[in-house]
Amino acid sequence: MNVIDFSKKEEKTSFSFEILPPLKGNSFSKVCSIIDKLKEFNPKYINITTHHSENVQVELPGGGSKTVNVRKRPGTVAIAAAIQYRYGITTVPHIICKGFTRSETEYALIDLNFLGVSELLLLRGDTKKLEPDRIRPEETHEHTTDLIVQVNNFNRGIADDGSTFEKPDTPFSFGVACYPEKHEEAPSMDSDIAFLKQKIAMGAKYAVTQMFFDNEKYFAFVDRCRHEGITVPIIPGIKPVVFQNQLTVLPKIFGSSIPEAFARELEKCKTDAEATEVGVEWGIEQCRELIRRGVSALHFYTLMASESVRRIAKEIY
Numbered sequence: 001m002n003v004i005d006f007s008k009k010e011e012k013t014s015f016s017f018e019i020l021p022p023l024k025g026n027s028f029s030k031v032c033s034i035i036d037k038l039k040e041f042n043p044k045y046i047n048i049t050t051h052h053s054e055n056v057q058v059e060l061p062g063g064g065s066k067t068v069n070v071r072k073r074p075g076t077v078a079i080a081a082a083i084q085y086r087y088g089i090t091t092v093p094h095i096i097c098k099g100f101t102r103s104e105t106e107y108a109l110i111d112l113n114f115l116g117v118s119e120l121l122l123l124r125g126d127t128k129k130l131e132p133d134r135i136r137p138e139e140t141h142e143h144t145t146d147l148i149v150q151v152n153n154f155n156r157g158i159a160d161d162g163s164t165f166e167k168p169d170t171p172f173s174f175g176v177a178c179y180p181e182k183h184e185e186a187p188s189m190d191s192d193i194a195f196l197k198q199k200i201a202m203g204a205k206y207a208v209t210q211m212f213f214d215n216e217k218y219f220a221f222v223d224r225c226r227h228e229g230i231t232v233p234i235i236p237g238i239k240p241v242v243f244q245n246q247l248t249v250l251p252k253i254f255g256s257s258i259p260e261a262f263a264r265e266l267e268k269c270k271t272d273a274e275a276t277e278v279g280v281e282w283g284i285e286q287c288r289e290l291i292r293r294g295v296s297a298l299h300f301y302t303l304m305a306s307e308s309v310r311r312i313a314k315e316i317y
Contacts, residue, residue, distance in 0.1 A: 002173045003005035003092060003119055004205040004233065006044035006297065013291045013317060014236050016235075017300040021075045034306045035087060040146060041313045045090040046083055046298070047121060047208075050076045077108055081115035091117055092175075095151070096125030097141035102160045104148060107152050113168045120174040121181060121208065144176060145195075148202045176200075178207040178234060180221035184255050186205075193228055206232045208299050211239035211250070213282070214259045215289050223264060234288055239301040240308035241279030243272050283312040291316065 006014045022030045034047065039047060059065045079288030080091040093112065105139045112118070124144050126249060141147045150160060151174060179192060186192040196207060207230075212218050222234050241250070247266045250256050258266070262282050269275040287298055298316075300309045 001044075001090065001186045001203065003045055003090070003175060004173065004242070006090075007233055011317070013295060014044045014297040015041045015300075015313060016043050016045045016047070016297065019048060019300050019302055020049050021079045028079070028082060031083070031087075033312060034302060035083065035089075037224060037306055037310050038302075038313065039087065039089075039315045043089055044297070045092050045119065047092045047137070048076050048080050048083070048094065050094040050096050052124070060278040066130075075113070077111050079118075080112070080117050084115075084117060090123050092119040093117065094121045094123055095147065095174075097144065097147050098125035099140075099291045100125075101139040101141050103139070104281075105147070105150060106154070106160045109151065109172065112172075113138060118168075118170045118172055120151065120172050121176070122151065122204070123177055145198060145202060148174070148199060148204070150177075152203055162283055173205055174203070175208055175235075176204040177210065177256070178221075178225075179210045180212045180217045181210070181255050181257060183210075193230070197228055197230055198228055200232055204232065206235060208235040209237045210254055211237050211256050213241075213262055213286065214257060215286060215293075217257070218290075219293070229277075233297065235297045235299050236295060237299050237301060238283060238287060238312075240276075240283045240305045240312060241266065242276045242305045242308055243262070244269055244275045246279075279305075280308050280311050283308065284315045288311060 003016075006016070019031060019034055022028065032257075035043075076093045080093040083089060084091045095108065100108075112120075122144055125145075125226045141150070149173050155167060155171035157165050161166060170226075176196070178196050181187070182189045182192050186195075187267075200207070209218065209221075218236055225234060228260075241247075241254075242265065247258060247263060251258060261280075265282070266275055269278060290298065302309050
């Protein structure tokens with residue numbers, strides 16, 4: 001089934017989550033340990049993030065150092081296929097513009113098609129750690145809309161170089177990201193929603209939000225999107241707070257504001273363990289309200305928070 005099918009209102013609000021591929025050289029068992037912890041809640045799909053390479057300094061045996069371009073978390077395509085075949089759960093690998101050439105994207109699509117993975121989340125990708133030497137306008141996509149064009153062409157049997165091939169039996173279906181509190185680079189919410197509307201018109205079947213902690217921001221965003229004629233599911237992304245410093249870090253990095261009541265409770269915390277408890281309590285109440293107000297699907301970000309996600313899910317599912 002497609003993500004869009006899981007996102008339609010059923011008797012129960014659906015559950016899904018996002019994971020990271022293991023660091024280079026680490027075992028697939030680390031991924032399995034998270035899935036094993038959360039599979040009791042019947043996840044409808046699992047997202048797998050994609051990360052571009054970074055330039056890092058490596059010390060040489062004889063002294064000195066050199067710059068090496070390294071992908072710290074390779075394996076998104078393989079992890080997606082392994083999870084889908086091992087657990088029978090739909091996987092949704094991220095495909096990003098930044099740090100990848102159009103050719104690399106095409107080969108990823110070919111591999112995913114062979115492996116029976118047909119759901120994607122299309123994103124621009126983070127540019128903060130992208131080295132200048134990896135930004136090649138003539139070989140890469142600048143925006144998610146450019147990436148959508150490539151995927152749509154692939155579904156029609158048109159390669160990046162314009163040649164044709166036998167189109168896939170199962171075309172790729174995809175979603176995109178959205179931002180209840182505006183993307184940091186967008187000049188206004190109006191322009192942000194206009195770009196989202198364009199992506200939907202180009203074929204995106206749903207949108208999943210950046211993490212948020214204030215449900216009213218989410219509901220206001222959805223109302224505004226509906227007023228603009230966007231009718232696809234807008235899936236809320238939930239991230240449990242687990243560290244004290246996330247009170248200031250998350251708003252700075254992700255632009256996700258912390259409601260005053262939540263901030264007051266986090267400010268009382270003297271340890272990360274205490275902050276984790278507050279994060280779980282807030283997450284439970286946040287999800288309960290979303291469900292009460294008719295949200296058909298919840299999507300959880302598990303980075304450093306899989307146990308908190310398990311505890312929240314235990315209370316609401």
